[in-house]
Amino acid sequence: MRSHSHRRLGAGLACAALAAAAGCATPTTAAGGGGTASTSADIKIGIITEKSGPYASYAAEYLAGLNAGIDYATNGTGRINGHRIVLSVQDDADSPTTAVSEAKDLIGQGVTLIGGSVDSAIALQVAAVAAQNKVLFVAGPAATDKLDALNRYTFRSGRESYQDIATAGTFVGDLTGKKVVVLAQNSEFGTANAAGVKAVLGAKGAVVSSVLVPLSATDFTPFTQQILAKKPDLLFVAWAGANATQLWTTLNQQGVLSATQVVTGLANTATYPATGPAGSKIEFLAHYFAGAGGGNPIEAAMTASVQKAGGTVDLFTPDGFTAAQLFAHAVQADPTDVAKQIAALEGWSFQGVAGQYTVRAADHALLQPEFQATLSGSGTTWTAKLVKSVDPAAIAPPPPATAAWSTSGS
Template structure:
């Protein structure tokens, strides 16, 4: 997570060092042709580097679909901005920072001025320093790590950040002074960022004792970690999880009786995960970044309708792709082919996305946005999210980074 009160990963510069992008970079691995006119005068090249394979491939798929919907919406179906073509190229980062930096190297070496897409926090924090070194506009995708906010002048984000998740969770619980909170998460940037945010917001901010229980990303047997959670006898369990092991993790928590003795708060993830909560589905309090039923903005209606035509149901990270597309169009509309002007065009920009009114904070590029709380209703196999509350963007805004 980022700067005060969140901390950045000390590994941010390890891969980035020495990777200044050059025109001789080799072709991006697994890249595919995107939409938009090819070779037009004044065209702007946009690279979408996201997880089409790997642990977070389902989220990368949603980001790509949402991005395509957003480009359609923001350009009125033309794929152009004031007559200027958007040349969009897609590449698979495989949820692998090294693969992502190779794809970015190739794209920027080929003249790409805008990069977006990472859904992995580990990928996102490695790409960000390259944006500053090579002066391209970088719009991080669904990656939630707070470390993206304020990292440099060229980096923005289209999704929420962990601090906003934790502030939303704080609205779901009562007085935590002197109580114990266990953070159950994966041991990489995303999980570590959640631990730091919970320590800052619920620990330092509300007087709770915060105990992390972190599982290695490669773990498939979560039983010993679930037992650790039970043995801590917490008053609250904050679960931060992503990826294909989600179902197995929830099953382990259920089997070890975690839900029997404490309150469990977690983020409402993709719809495919709803049944994984099993009998505990209606016992969990959910914080939510996005679900289609939470908003009725014009942008959300457009997103839902576009996806329905493709036979897809709007899901958690479709929003982030859609917003990234809105930001790309704004940057090109106001900045043309000048990256510095693109940055200026996004700083302080206020707009309506699928979630509602949002603003890019000028000082550190935090995306100030509403968040939601929710419950799940219905039976296993047909669980649906229901809006409990919409939190005002200002009430959950992260402190200014830097």
């Protein structure tokens, strides 16, 4: 996952959000290997996420939403059917090796519920460990499509790249014979987006190519020149990282934003000033932004809880909240029987922060709304405004022809 063209930024934002997450005291939280001792009645949920590293701000948003979601799902008691919910939050530091080690350690402690991955590469590794050990894994903001149908133990609480791209396809217009260029990082998240654009928009008649940027790149000018040389009719930007402001500045300075139509994902609020001035040249697809859900009761509950803890909602706050809903539903089905928890989640349709969500039984894709948005404002103050909500069915990934696994296999 990376979390997407829409993610990140801002050490100050990350610290503020992390403080908000830590300040929500509804569930008991054990940091690292220590913390509150569990009893036989406790349900321990292991959260492996990026508290430090380039995607720390995403993890902070996720954790704030997770705490708000547990507060909502337990009616403020921190308990489900009498079982106390205990979170054990681990920092993967954006290292797959660390995440795998932490997952194995949690499983060794008897944990059968794991969630939190921000990075797509990490989510895939943790999902493999979950399947090997027959524990439930709910990926967080990680957006890779490969999580669908990966194994029967893996679910997701966020959206996937296909849904982002399909959302753009609902408002881009006729692409027959048009040249589309994907600008993305050379990462699991970036290559997934490039493949997704080729599959989704290519199916509409577009000729799709890519400009992939190494994660270590600091000078984006050579890549803007590659884009201009291709003379695209549409540029699809899929970006995730703390250098998004530098990227957009370079694209603007080099004339890319004036040379072609640009479609990108709406990132964290911290990035709004960077992309806002170019708003008239950009079509924003949005996984979520404050108010996107129209103020429905669940969105209102999440917002109130996060604000009470001293934070603000952002791009990935709903991913944590939705994870809490999934964990709660699983525990309500059975506190320890993973097979029963999986059966309860498969096909479950529920109201969430953004609207109606459905866990597709055949492959565990999470069908959900996305949004088209614009930015308005000036200086350092910009606000996302809803253009339209896109129905989950309109952006649903193609389902498998048959169920991806048997009820007894992985």
